[in-house]
Amino acid sequence: MSVDAKSVMEKNVVKNIKSIKINKKSKIEKNENLAGLLFVSPMLIGVGILTLLPIIATFILSFADWNFIMGITQINWVGLDNFKALFENEGFLKSVVNNLLFLLTVPITMIFSLLIAIVIDKHVYMKSYFKVAFFMPYISSIVAIAVVWQVLFNPTNGPINQFLFSIGIENPPTWIADPNFALISVMVIQIWASIGFNMILFLAGLQSIPKELYEAADMDGATAWDKFKNIMLPALSPTTFFLLITGIIGTFKVFDLIAVLTKGGPINSTTMLVWHLYESAFVDLKIGYASAIAVVLFIFVLIITLLQWVGQKKWVNY
Amino acid sequence: MEKKITLRKIIITIIAFVVSIAFLLPFIWMLSTSFKIEADVFKFPVEWIPTRWNGIENFKEVWLGQYPFALYYWNSIKVTVITTAISVTVSAMAAYGFSKVNFPAGKFLFLIVLTTFMVPQQSILIPQFILYRYLGLFDSHFGLILLGSFSVLGTFMLRQFFMGIHSDYIDAAKIDGAGHFRIFWSIALPIVRPAIATYAILRFIWTWNDYQNPLIFLRTDGLYTLQLAMQKFTSLNGEFYSLIMAAAVSAILPLVIVFIIGQKQVIEGIAMGGVKG
Structure with missing residues (x-):
């Protein structure tokens, strides 16, 4: 047998083995494909139809003039009119301003959450009591919380104003009844209710800082402020960034x-985008107009999410 | 030296304790008011411990009165438990599919699911409402349950954990002839059980506290969940603050219990993924 013939034969054998392998592989691949699709399909169908x-x-609806009562055939396309109407609507403009003011709560x-987290991380006994105490508003329903605060803020009889009367303040604000204070x-309630969530995340961040860093800092004679500035803050930067972004997105959804x-109310003083x-x-029942608001909301959240993706790569490093 | 530090810690603990009580005052006020007679509600200085007890009557009125909380509790329990069960199942399956099954479309499909994550739920309310009316899902518990059943967040969370399972386990099972469903059920799920528990508790809390979806997708009184009923009850009993507070206590209590039981999972879960409802 010539060398050539031998090498050709060898090649053929290798080819055959390869093709058998490919056959087997493609069968497994087929199975994997089917299994994969079966596993993810409930989620895909749900997300597809409902999101x-x-x-x-x-x-599409943001370009229409329509309401729920009219049939779908009565739909009237109005181009960008809904978006124009947004910028002429005082309620909308006020909502955007209020949403921007609301950003201050973040x-x-x-700041409050970080302070509390630092104190209860190392400087107190009964740590788990404090965690639960400050976390309470987060697990309570906003409806119940809102109702309780509504009564607390009652202008004449509420405990808050009664207390203010008793220390000699004659004309305390009427809180949610006063357009300037509502x-x-x-915002005060929002801050009170969000502290628990932020604190838990800061605590987790603080606990992930290796003790050796503090020990080394102690040996170098660092002050508490030095340690805060040079160890805690950099180590907490991913948490801080995450809380900032989710906090901002959260305010748009209030x-x-x-x-x-x-x-x-009163007189639109607390209107916000989603409201x-x-x-x-x-x-x-202004479906087209409301859909235009929904588009604006979506775009706001989209921009912030994109900022998060960009920022995460640039800013979060330690 | 040692002693001095301990003393400092005690003082800080006491200060922090006072701050925490001030922080919790709204809850304490709520609890104490729910046991008072109406005339004592706004007495000043506040009677933190009621002098005239009326708790039994207040709670009886809330639970069995015109807006019977017993019914709304049942509605909320039903909706919350079923939503949690479906959501955990769907998310766990998808998470397994996206992490442990090698299929070419997987990456692309995962990207699609990922994109929907940034869609704020409120920006799709109107089409959902129209769709629900069209499909006859409006004003039904089933429809409400479906709305909370497909959680992208849950899928992400659980996917992280499935990815942590070493492929050797799964390959070994495959060599023994196990299919993906066997592997999912008897190998993967037991390993990620703590993560499933965490997600289930979080989903329970979020569903229980949900107000927006019941407000928009339910109309019939008898179908109301607790949060929606709480708000209707408040507008009906506008001036009966002791009753309103008894209702608020009733609305919060189940979650306080769930939280105390699952405290570790909740706090760890939130700290781990930094998740928010």
């Missing part, structure tokens, strides 16, 4: 508190 389809519909909540009152406590959306869609 993807609706978000597309939201964009850093304030974070938004601040709601609804329960407004719906139960103020219904956007305005809800009122326009389900009270005024």
